[in-house]
Structure formats: structure tokens, C-alpha cells
Amino acid sequence: MYQFNYHRPSTLDEATSLMAGAADGVYLSGGMTLIPTLKQRLASPSDVIDLGAIPGLTGVTVNDGTVSVGGMTRHAEVAASDAIPALADLASRIGDAHVRNRGTIGGSLANSDPAADYPAALVALCGTVHTTTRSIAASDYFTGLFETALHDGEIVTSVDFCMPEAAAYEKFPNPASRYAVVGVMVARCPGCICVGVTGAGACAFRATALEEALAAGFSPDAVDGVGIDHSEFNSDIHASAEFRGHLVGVLTKRAVARIA
């Protein structure tokens, strides 16, 4: 295992101070990505700053049409929450039971893996990422492959989601890792229909062509004939860009069928 200095602060201020003083620090949330990454020496931080002992960063609360999830809330807790059934369903299909018992929503969103599940929900449910210094709208949050608008030292403290009238998440999981080859969340809200896509591109995005087609008529058939531009999609041993483009349409249809 790679050598590093381990810290376990008990407040957010202490955590950000430790980060400011570290030569090359990294925050540790659930560790489900970071610890395997350290083992493989794909990351080599000088200091690992564990956020696990900081109180007040967990739980799911509902307040006036907004669902707020603490940054250190584990996937299993979101899966067990009935605030937004589609969000609970999404969380229940992340990784395996052990990953869901340790992995957190803040960690997932900060890492911004192109195949992670939560990013689809963040963009489809018009989410807001709250940090130690500011609030970032979902539309401004994802900036590229493993890249977000987060600055060095910023910590995700909570994530807000708009409560939809109806929503559904469909994914084509990698059979070994359960990461999304493609995942699509469709959300119908008063005045808008959102289609959030993960797995297909460098980071999560909203499929506006599909949203417009569904706004004209909310049925699975409305998806037929909508062109999905896959020219910038990911292509790897699991799926070609063209196949991912096909999956975006298929999964959107399935999600719409579940809630139409």
C-alpha cells in the first residue's frame, strides 16, 4: 500500500486547514474508489484526510419540495429512504451491498466517475451541490472526465434534489462492476421534463433533444426517431460510442414507460 499520512479531523474547519497545510492532500469519504486507487498507486497523495468523524454530514431530509442529502450519507441510507423513490432505486443498484454500506453521495459526486450513477440524478433532478464555501447548480457542476467545478480544498457538505412528480432510473450495468455502461434518469416535474445521462460521455449531461421530444408528448414512442449524437461518447472494451448512443434511447424509453 502506498505510504501517506492519515488524518481524522472532527470538524470541517479542521479538515480544510489540514488540506491547506498538506503538500498534496486528498479527502477520504467512503473510500470505495480512493482506497483501491491508492493500492494501485494511481494516486499518490502525501496526506489522506478522512471526513468520517465529522458530525452533521449524514441523513436525508425533505423540506418544501426539496430533498437534501448529507454529503457523507451512505448509498444504503439513500436506498432505504422513501423521499424520492427513483433516487432510492438508483442508490440500491450502486455496486454491491458492501460498497453501498461504505460509499457516500459526496464522494461519488466529487470523484465524478463518468460511469457513476448519482450524476444522472443530479442533473435530472435539477440538483444543487452545497460545499464548505458555496452552492453549485448541477448544470455548472460537471466539467469533464473526473472533473468538477469543485476547487482545491472544497468539501461537499450536502446535495439538494428537486422533488419530481414522477421519475425513474434505468441502467445497463457492466456485469462485473455494476457501473453504468449507460444510465438514464427521466424526471417529470411541474413545467419541465429532464433526462439525465451518465456513462455515455465524459461526464453526466442532460439530453435536451430527448427532453424536447418528451415535452411534446410524454410516451415511450416519443423517443423514436430522436437522433442521439454519439460523436463525443465514450468508446472502450465494454461498449462502442455508437452502442452507447443506442442505449441512451433504449433506456430513456424504458424509464418513460415506467412512469408514463
Place this chain on the structure above:
Amino acid sequence: MEITLTVNGAAKTVDVADNALLVDVLRESLGLTGTHVGCDTSQCGACVVHMNGDAVKSCTVLAGQADGADVTTIEGIGDPDALHPMQEAFRDNHALQCGFCTPGMIMSAIDLVQKGGGALDEAAVRDGLEGNLCRCTGYHNIVKAVLAAQSNG
């Protein structure tokens, strides 16, 4: 650094390296070698233990993260004269062949049944054991054992 945790009901204080893993503490510092290291990449589930009531892969938890935690390993659930009901069910259903995956399977299965509210069917058990691999491919009997343990309460 020094960490203090409860392992199988007993308080333990252990001096560990900053980069030590929980599974290192259990196996190397405390001699509890029933918890196995299979893949060391959080895929196989041979290292599953309970931490504060949840099944976790101890190869993917830093020792520091377990400071103050309540940990139960395969050694803490029963003994040869009084097996845990899940161990009984594994024995009765021939749910182990080489036995390497068994400690992790049993710790995962106990957590699954405890949280399942008595309502697990075969599909739910297979889904719940997604994170545990048996390279003897003895899954049929493992699933039977978990369902039997649930029925036996």
C-alpha cells in the same frame, strides 16, 4: 498511530501504520485469520466483516476509519460447540467446497438476513450476495443455505 476498536465484544488498542487496512489489523495484529484476503481489490468479498452493524469489505477500510468502531468477524459469531444458525445452515446444505469464500459469505449472509425482514426470496439472496465470489461456483447451495437460515429464524 494508535486506534481503539471493539472486536468480537472485546476492546482492543492497536498500534498501526497510517496506511494499514482493517483486514491487516484483524489478521496481523489480532491474529484473527478467519477473515480472508482474496482479491484485495474489493471485488471478491472474502474479507467481509461487520462494522457498526453493516457488512463491509475490510480490505477497503483503512485502520484509521475503524477507530472507535464495533467490529465482528467470523470468529465472533459462534464456536465449534455452538455454531451460528447461518453456519449450521451452510453445513446442512453443503454450502462450502474449498471454504475460502465461506467466512465472507457467512458474514454477508447474516447481514442480508438481519436486514431482510424475513422476506428474502431466491432472487433477493442472489442480488444480496452480488459482492461475494465463490470460485468453486457453489452458489446454488449457498443460496439454499441462506434461505434455510432465514426460515429457521
